[in-house]
Amino acid sequence: xxxxxxxxxxxxxxxxxxxxxxxxxxxxxxxxxxxxxxxxxxxxxxxxxxxxxxxxxxxxxxxxxxxxxxxxxxxxxxxxxxxxxxxxxxxxxxxxxxxxxxxxxxxxxxxxxxxxxxxxxxxxxxxxxxxxxxxxxxxxxxxxxxxxxxxxxxxxxxxxxxxxxxxxxxxxxxxxxxxxxxxxxxxxxxxxxxxxxxxxxxxxxxxxxxxxxxxxxxxxxxxxxxxxxxxxxxxxxxxxxxxxxxxxxxxxxxxxxxxxxxxxxxxxxxxxxxxxxxxxxxxxxxxxxxxxxxxxxxxxxxxxxxxxxxxxxxxxxxxxxxxxxxxxxxxxxxxxxxxxxxxxxxxxxxxxxxxxxxxxxxxxxxxxxxxxxxxxxxxxxxxxxxxxxxxxxxxxxxxxxxxxxxxxxxxxxxxxxxxx
Amino acid sequence: xxxxxxxxxxxxxxxxxxxxxxxxxxxxxxxxxxxxxxxxxxxxxxxxxxxxxxxxxxxxxxxxxxxxxxxxxxxxxxxxxxxxxxxxxxxxxxxxxxxxxxxxxxxxxxxxxxxxxxxxxxxxxxxxxxxxxxxxxxxxxxxxxxxxxxxxxxxxxxxxxxxxxxxxxxxxxxxxxxxxxxxxxxxxxxxxxxxxxxxxxxxxxxxxxxxxx
Numbered sequence: 001x002x003x004x005x006x007x008x009x010x011x012x013x014x015x016x017x018x019x020x021x022x023x024x025x026x027x028x029x030x031x032x033x034x035x036x037x038x039x040x041x042x043x044x045x046x047x048x049x050x051x052x053x054x055x056x057x058x059x060x061x062x063x064x065x066x067x068x069x070x071x072x073x074x075x076x077x078x079x080x081x082x083x084x085x086x087x088x089x090x091x092x093x094x095x096x097x098x099x100x101x102x103x104x105x106x107x108x109x110x111x112x113x114x115x116x117x118x119x120x121x122x123x124x125x126x127x128x129x130x131x132x133x134x135x136x137x138x139x140x141x142x143x144x145x146x147x148x149x150x151x152x153x154x155x156x157x158x159x160x161x162x163x164x165x166x167x168x169x170x171x172x173x174x175x176x177x178x179x180x181x182x183x184x185x186x187x188x189x190x191x192x193x194x195x196x197x198x199x200x201x202x203x204x205x206x207x208x209x210x211x212x213x214x215x216x217x218x219x220x221x222x223x224x225x226x227x228x229x230x231x232x233x234x235x236x237x238x239x240x241x242x243x244x245x246x247x248x249x250x251x252x253x254x255x256x257x258x259x260x261x262x263x264x265x266x267x268x269x270x271x272x273x274x275x276x277x278x279x280x281x282x283x284x285x286x287x288x289x290x291x292x293x294x295x296x297x298x299x300x301x302x303x304x305x306x307x308x309x310x311x312x313x314x315x316x317x318x319x320x321x322x323x324x325x326x327x328x329x330x331x332x333x334x335x336x337x338x339x340x341x342x343x344x345x346x347x348x349x350x351x352x353x354x355x356x357x358x359x360x361x362x363x364x365x366x367x368x369x370x371x372x373x374x375x376x377x378x379x380x381x382x383x384x385x386x387x388x389x390x391x392x393x394x395x396x397x398x399x400x401x402x403x404x405x406x407x408x409x410x411x412x413x414x415x416x417x418x419x420x
Numbered sequence: 421x422x423x424x425x426x427x428x429x430x431x432x433x434x435x436x437x438x439x440x441x442x443x444x445x446x447x448x449x450x451x452x453x454x455x456x457x458x459x460x461x462x463x464x465x466x467x468x469x470x471x472x473x474x475x476x477x478x479x480x481x482x483x484x485x486x487x488x489x490x491x492x493x494x495x496x497x498x499x500x501x502x503x504x505x506x507x508x509x510x511x512x513x514x515x516x517x518x519x520x521x522x523x524x525x526x527x528x529x530x531x532x533x534x535x536x537x538x539x540x541x542x543x544x545x546x547x548x549x550x551x552x553x554x555x556x557x558x559x560x561x562x563x564x565x566x567x568x569x570x571x572x573x574x575x576x577x578x579x580x581x582x583x584x585x586x587x588x589x590x591x592x593x594x595x596x597x598x599x600x601x602x603x604x605x606x607x608x609x610x611x612x613x614x615x616x617x618x619x620x621x622x623x624x625x626x627x628x629x630x631x632x633x
Contacts, residue, residue: 030632069475072475072525072526075597075599076475076480076598076599082599082603083603083606086603226632230628231628231629231632234621234624234625234628234629235625235629237621237625238618238621238622238624238625240621241614241617241618241621241622242618244614244618245611245614245615245618248607248610248611248614249607249611251607252603252604252606252607252608252610252611253604253607255603256529256534261529261530261531261532261534262530264526264529264530264596265522265526265530
């Protein structure tokens with residue numbers, strides 16, 4: 001009976017072949033470390049955000065006179081409304097944590113390199129969509145930080161040549177951030193996640209065409225690939241368990257630790273908070289914005305700081321596999337870049353003083369220099385490594401993989417030869 | 421532990437090092453009913469004439485366990501579902517103090533330092549050499565000293581005022597997050613469940629991966 005139904009479906013829709021191609025037989029390198037769990041986790045967080053968001057929207061009111069109250073209604077009167085809201089608010093931070101880790105893994109292991117450029121760029125597009133969605137969602141509670149954050153960021157569009165002022169008014173729907181801004185941000189905040197789902201499908205199609213990279217950086221021959229199910233379904237579930245424990249600690253025991261106290265004060269256009277800070281995940285980029293004395297320059301620098309990752313496939317000119325694993329200079333650059341990011345985050349958080357502005361400017365310079373010097377360093381590092389001789393394990397791996405692939409090719413040729 | 425993980429950990433830890441710069445007294449927020457009830461009483465006496473708690477209704481106080489007799493005394497003729505609005509109208513208060521007294525429902529979550537800020541602020545009143553009442557934490561405050569800290573209390577009075585401030589803060593902490601007790605309780609079960617589930621996933625993972633040589 002079940003077989004008959006499956007046959008009936010398969011004649012009309014490629015269900016079995018889809019499950020085979022993308023799940024049960026999907027070849028995955030067996031040497032993936034736990035750093036490869038974060039793509040799956042990002043998908044889970046997206047689903048969590050969608051579900052909690054849809055339920056929150058059933059009780060939320062997008063109206064400047066009501067939105068702050070409606071959040072308190074959710075927190076106090078709606079059954080488990082506090083849980084939905086804390087999950088959603090913590091989920092936003094969790095999303096960025098997972099995505100940043102996912103990106104750091106890609107950078108560390110050089111997963112952006114050929115043939116995975118399009119995979120990396122679709123990911124870059126997803127990052128931009130995520131940032132836009134998070135930014136618009138932050139306005140919805142209509143607290144002081146919501147209002148002033150949106151005011152500062154929409155104001156940046158003044159930097160648009162010739163029509164800057166008009167663009168700002170067009171974005172806000174008013175001369176200041178107001179009811180029109182709130183309702184359109186709500187509409188778009190509800191829409192964007194579904195756009196993200198579509199972009200994730202594209203990201204996955206790209207992934208399933210080029211397959212996962214792996215810590216060695218060499219495309220593995222068939223013997224080192226194992227089916228995604230059950231090996232990676234269970235590994236991902238185990239990782240999900242760990243993730244959910246950490247996430248639940250935040251949701252249940254410290255849900256306010258990632259929220260600004262000022263956002264528990266209703267938005268007031270007449271009172272500017274002592275210092276306006278974005279959520280932690282925007283801090284490094286905000287610090288770059290503030291480090292450039294000129295506004296247009298700051299906006300360009302901030303935009304570039306997010307977009308520069310897309311150029312990594314062109315900037316990295318080394319042919320040594322495995323990303324930072326076998327490349328001491330690239331590894332050093334990677335860690336320096338991480339430290340620089342944390343430093344920028346700190347500069348973005350504190351009240352600006354002459355000292356922190358200077359630190360911020362140096363850190364911004366280091367940020368861009370890290371990208372700028374990748375081509376030179378990667379090329380020099382490559383010739384140095386080849387001259388010095390690569391580690392024996394890499395050579396063995398490269399050789400064995402090359403043999404394996406050559407043998408396979410030979411077999412295929414022979415078979416084809418016999419047939420024809 | 422590899423270096424990558426260490427750096428990631430350091431990044432997340434550093435978030436907590438960026439606290440508020442002001443030196444605040446630490447308050448032990450009480451979670452028990454008697455303390456919160458005392459706090460509600462002190463608040464009704466010292467704060468409620470000017471400050472509202474618009475997200476708390478009289479019914480919420482009774483549902484939490486505060487004695488019905490007391491709540492009935494506070495609400496007078498008002499229905500149970502009335503929010504705790506200030507006794508003084510906003511316009512009158514603004515005329516008297518030249519500022520709107522803020523709603524207190526979220527006060528323990530609306531300042532850097534949370535409960536500690538509020539506690540320190542209530543106790544930070546003093547009389548200057550010129551005989552003017554001022555506040556160390558919030559020098560430009562318009563609120564008159566509600567608990568009498570500026571009247572140079574002796575040690576015994578001081579202890580009483582500290583107790584009152586702690587009770588008020590405890591009550592307001594409950595008012596800002598009435599589901600906290602439920603949240604902490606549920607959190608323990610959820611984490612316990614997830615620990616068991618994750619341990620099982622780990623064992624199944626080990627078993628499945630053992631099939632590979």
